[in-house]
Amino acid sequence: MSKSKVSIVKYEKPLESVRKLIESINLFDEIPKDAKVFIKPNIVYWNRFTNFPKWGVITSSRVIEDVVVLLKEHGIDDISIGEGIVTGDVKDTETAADAFEKLGYNVLKEKYGVNPINTFQRPFEKVDLGTGFTTKFSSDALAADVVIDIPVLKTHSQAVVTLGFKNLKGLISQPSRKKFHSADPEKDLHYNVAQLPNKLKKVITILDGIYTLERGPAIDGKAHRTNILVASADILSADMVGSKLLGIEPTDVPHLVVAAKARKRPMDLSDVEIVGEKIEDLATHHEWDFIYNEEGDLPLPLLRIGVKGLKYRKYDSSLCTYCSGINGMLLLIIKNAWQSRKGKPFDNVEFLNGKLQEPTPGMNKTILIGQCQCNKNKDHPDIKEMIPIKGCPPSMEDVRHAFSQIGIELPGGMLDNTNRSGAGYLMAKYKGRPEFEESFFQIA
Numbered sequence: 521m522s523k524s525k526v527s528i529v530k531y532e533k534p535l536e537s538v539r540k541l542i543e544s545i546n547l548f549d550e551i552p553k554d555a556k557v558f559i560k561p562n563i564v565y566w567n568r569f570t571n572f573p574k575w576g577v578i579t580s581s582r583v584i585e586d587v588v589v590l591l592k593e594h595g596i597d598d599i600s601i602g603e604g605i606v607t608g609d610v611k612d613t614e615t616a617a618d619a620f621e622k623l624g625y626n627v628l629k630e631k632y633g634v635n636p637i638n639t640f641q642r643p644f645e646k647v648d649l650g651t652g653f654t655t656k657f658s659s660d661a662l663a664a665d666v667v668i669d670i671p672v673l674k675t676h677s678q679a680v681v682t683l684g685f686k687n688l689k690g691l692i693s694q695p696s697r698k699k700f701h702s703a704d705p706e707k708d709l710h711y712n713v714a715q716l717p718n719k720l721k722k723v724i725t726i727l728d729g730i731y732t733l734e735r736g737p738a739i740d741g742k743a744h745r746t747n748i749l750v751a752s753a754d755i756l757s758a759d760m761v762g763s764k765l766l767g768i769e770p771t772d773v774p775h776l777v778v779a780a781k782a783r784k785r786p787m788d789l790s791d792v793e794i795v796g797e798k799i800e801d802l803a804t805h806h807e808w809d810f811i812y813n814e815e816g817d818l819p820l821p822l823l824r825i826g827v828k829g830l831k832y833r834k835y836d837s838s839l840c841t842y843c844s845g846i847n848g849m850l851l852l853i854i855k856n857a858w859q860s861r862k863g864k865p866f867d868n869v870e871f872l873n874g875k876l877q878e879p880t881p882g883m884n885k886t887i888l889i890g891q892c893q894c895n896k897n898k899d900h901p902d903i904k905e906m907i908p909i910k911g912c913p914p915s916m917e918d919v920r921h922a923f924s925q926i927g928i929e930l931p932g933g934m935l936d937n938t939n940r941s942g943a944g945y946l947m948a949k950y951k952g953r954p955e956f957e958e959s960f961f962q963i964a
């Protein structure tokens with residue numbers, strides 16, 4: 521049986537490095553000149569109000585432009601680039617427009633005729649991913665002859681890594697994304713992610729590891745300048761190699777285990793041929809999990825400052841991206857509130873999230889974050905005083921009301937402002953470090 525080829529190259533120079541990556545395994549040779557090509561970058565987060573760390577979070581525009589130039593050299597003209605950026609409001613088109621403009625996608629249009637697509641403004645098609653699980657998938661991606669999947673080489677707090685498979689989740693509708701974080705113990709997030717490429721005609725995976733990320737996938741992770749590029753026509757091989765480069769065994773990544781089993785593939789790379797750099801020369805360990813106390817009910821940042829009288833349970837895979845974004849903000853509010861309480865414990869308050877968590881008996885107040893929690897636990901006998909934060913995702917007004925009920929008053933407008941500018945302070949940790957270059961996310 522012939523082995524799947526995976527190319528690994530050290531990023532050194534614009535165009536030349538990506539050329540070496542692609543040409544060393546003749547990756548574009550099989551794409552017909554009249555093929556419809558859809559590029560899927562990763563823009564997991566965008567903030568149009570403030571600058572924020574993109575390193576290790578967003579696919580670099582450097583790699584995107586180089587891929588486009590090489591496609592053009594192969595005579596391929598029908599190229600789109602599409603993403604469905606996570607925002608609180610699915611009708612928000614300004615965020616995607618701002619991201620596409622600032623990342624240089626409109627320059628790609630002018631220079632090379634590439635068509636930028638906000639997938640939320642285009643049709644979705646209902647597809648069965650082959651398991652009876654129906655999903656609304658971007659019609660443009662389904663219609664493409666080739667999807668060039670270009671995630672960042674990074675870790676993920678729920679999926680362990682987010683590479684070729686996971687990046688395709690950005691091609692489904694918002695309700696489908698919520699459904700993906702299922703409470704079903706078998707057909708859970710990991711199982712669903714493993715099905716994502718099933719209905720696409722052909723997927724080429726390119727992992728952009730110019731910057732990699734620990735404790736990803738978002739802007740609060742820790743980025744490294746790693747200078748690695750990986751490519752393969754086989755998504756599973758690319759992701760297993762990517763995982764090893766992040767210092768994580770593929771067997772420790774549940775969705776890769778599911779995908780390998782479905783394809784009857786070994787996970788020791790014995791059926792993969794590496795072309796270029798050796799994995800062992802470049803692999804560095806990346807932490808992916810967020811640390812909580814032993815009981816799993818207080819995250820490290822709250823543990824460190826000695827928060828008492830409050831439980832904030834660790835997320836599970838049923839917590840979807842939309843509530844997950846709010847979680848970070850809630851933890852920050854609690855941290856700030858604790859600092860002004862001068863050691864006075866909270867009144868036995870518990871926060872619950874996702875679709876699975878159940879209340880701890882004996883707590884005085886239970887805050888249910890999001891509609892999933894409200895539906896699950898609204899009649900739970902162990903809840904003394906229920907404080908629901910309704911909405912899917914939760915509304916800021918309900919967040920403010922919930923905090924008020926545990927003695928934390930948030931000024932009107934503060935939450936919206938936190939949302940808008942909260943990302944800016946994370947730039948500080950990259951200040952004075954010249955290896956973190958903003959120019960990787962621009963196209964001249």
Ligand code: SF4
Pocket residue numbers: 698838839840841842843874875889890891892893911912913914
């Ligand atoms: S309530 Fe939260 S976790 Fe549940 S589907 Fe809505 S946004 Fe996702």
